[in-house]
Amino acid sequence: MQIFREKAALQSTVSALKKEGKTIGFVPTMGALHEGHLSLVKQAAKACDTVVISIFINPTQFDNPQDLINYPRTLESDILLLKDLNLNLIIFAPNATELYGEKVEAEAFIFDGLEHEMEGKFRSGHFNGVGTVVKKLFEIVQPHKAFFGEKDFQQLQIIRKLTEKANLPVEIIGCPIDREENGLARSSRNERLSPEIRREASFIYLTLKKVKEKFGTESAKYINEWVTSQFAEHPTLKLEYFEIADTNSLKTTSEKETGATYRAFIAAYAGDVRLIDNIALDN
Template sequence: MKVISEIREISNTLSRLKSSNNTIGLIPTMGALHKGHISLVEKSIAENDITVVSIFVNPTQFDKQEDLTNYPITIEKDLELLEKSGCDFVFTPKANEIYDNNISSQKFLFDGLEQQMEGKHRAGHFDGVGTIVKKFFLITMPNIAYFGEKDFQQLQIIKKLVELEKLDIKIIGCPIHREEDGLAMSSRNTRLTDQQRKDAPFIYKTLKEAQNKIAKHSFTEINSWVSEQFKKHKTLNLEYFEIAEEDTLKTAIKRENNKKYRAFIAVFADKIRLIDNISL
């Protein structure tokens, strides 16, 4: 495994490999890696000749400076995990080079996908995501890029980004990896106190119960039920729960035939924000 921090070196290296008919798989990450990330790496290794993981804590996608400051940095552990996984290259750029000494976001319109859920609560977040993912795509030019479904809205937006920018890259969404108690694996979980970690599986438990209610209850009834469950909870505060169409991410009012729906949730454990979703 080779670790490269300079744009020119990673770009030239991958360009040479690709010219020899090697296929390249890319997994963009912000580090603090866990088994969910490694599952993406393993899928890429199975499907490509070369696997590249980027590690970069992107400043432009944080709407709160506090979250950026507190984001866990575990680079040595990350590199050890990637070495064991069989990863070929790790790209670890510096912010000033990636942003050419101008750390700001490009503005994007993703056909309204960016205005739903996370977009309502995190100003500028998806401009930051679109900006950095576009940069990484142009630098590495992968054949396939892999993203976890925990950030399902982000996954849909990146698919739209590839379409709008006319990039010849296949985007693969991979299933959410969960702890044994159901909590979706996340880098933010490392910041939870013991009590918060004990309480956090309530999020997935609520999603599963909402999923079970679909057969006999309306979306409005399920929304109200979820809200009531969190009003009773002592340590977890509901930011939003929404049932949305998978393709458009628009809030769904009632069930229609031939449409896929997904429930999305964002919850605060004190200042730590956790998100999850489940197919309905």
């Protein structure tokens, strides 16, 4: 396993591997690695000869400055976790200056409306920050394939749109949500939950599973009202939004259309910890 802090040295190594005919996979992360990240790395390793994992806490995608301050910085333990996988890995752990230069700011993107749905309504500028750092990383690493978890499904669709609009030669692979034993979607934020609230947060996934059951027979309007009422009765979770949206456009649906596919999305707070999850409704 190799570790690089500077992009020039990383690019030299990746270029040499490509000349040998090696396929390069890429898993971008903000560190605080958990089993969900490791599942992405394992899937990338199955599909590619070498996997580059970036570990970089991107300041331009935090709409809440306190979130950036609170975000865990665990580079040493992250490296040990990756080393234990015993795979052919490269770690890229730059600082902000290495990626952004002296001016750390986000580029403005148009993602054909994807950026205005769901998370975009609640996290101003977030997807400009995501688009900026992912574009920079793709241009540095130049992978054949990049792997992203479906927990951040809106982000996944936006990155697909980014590669299309910027004509970036990388295949985007969406990977299934990795869950804890109680169904809670794995997230670095879960570590901030008390054991009791972590157990209770499984309510989010249980609700999504019931939504999937109801979707075959009930209207979207009824399901929205039902989810709102369920969260209203829950003592420790506060619903920020629930939406049933078209898988491709991410636009909220009021009634089902033939030939379309849908997902259900939830964002909720457990205390001051914001959790998101989603589920496909058509399979």
